[in-house]
Amino acid sequence: MSTSTPADSACCLPTFQGPLTTEEAEPLAAVFKAVADPVRLRLLSLIEHTEDGEACVCDLTAPLGLSQPTVSHHLKILVEAGLLTRTQRGRWAYFAVQRPALDEFGSLLRRRRETAA
Amino acid sequence: MSTSTPADSACCLPTFQGPLTTEEAEPLAAVFKAVADPVRLRLLSLIEHTEDGEACVCDLTAPLGLSQPTVSHHLKILVEAGLLTRTQRGRWAYFAVQRPALDEFGSLLRRRRETAA
Numbered sequence A, B: 001m002s003t004s005t006p007a008d009s010a011c012c013l014p015t016f017q018g019p020l021t022t023e024e025a026e027p028l029a030a031v032f033k034a035v036a037d038p039v040r041l042r043l044l045s046l047i048e049h050t051e052d053g054e055a056c057v058c059d060l061t062a063p064l065g066l067s068q069p070t071v072s073h074h075l076k077i078l079v080e081a082g083l084l085t086r087t088q089r090g091r092w093a094y095f096a097v098q099r100p101a102l103d104e105f106g107s108l109l110r111r112r113r114e115t116a117a
Helices: A022-035 A038-048 A057-064 A068-080 A099-103 A106-116 B022-034 B038-048 B057-064 B068-080 B099-103 B106-116
Strands: A054-056 A084-089 A092-097 B054-056 B084-089 B092-097
Touching: A022 A038, A022 A068, A022 B022, A022 B038, A038 A054, A038 A057, A038 A068, A038 A092, A038 B022, A054 A057, A057 A068, A057 A092, A068 A084, A068 A092, B022 B068, B038 B054, B038 B057, B038 B068, B038 B092, B054 B057, B057 B068, B057 B092, B068 B084, B068 B092
Parallel strands: none
Antiparallel strands: A054 A092, A084 A092, B054 B092, B084 B092
């Protein structure tokens, strides 16, 4: 494990920069916790791939096969983690992916999908 | 949200490739769950930065300020998630970071640290 890493991606630093302090680890762990749920990962990917990049609960219950309160619960957690924005328009709230936060997960998700394919 | 993304890293695909199925989301969520804990993130970063890239529980209790059973518990979770390997040598088990799995977190962790700096 002490050898250098032949990373298969040229730009993405494939290592920790140094030992994390508790203060550094806590916010990271909080974001990981928000996405440590299959339904929430599916929600993020569904919203990301709607035509105009946003969705209301009414758009999301059918593809997930879950009730509106359950979907709303997961959306709330993603909003609180800073991964989704919430905009009220009339009677519905619309959710969109927070680009900078989700960008951080990009390479990870791509590699996982390539591995699974 | 429907515009293309001016990603600040050239190689890391900053998006989901498509809506995730439950089968795709579940293993991803499991890995996120393993790292959704500040102690486990600190453990990974500590082991990564030991001189020879591996550590036994005896090396890790002091920097974390935690008891051996507690550290062992978290190490076990990281081994089960495929993020650490465990090698028994004499009376101690030595833990090393599983490179391919940790590589996936590299760019994420780097960005977080840069943001915090």
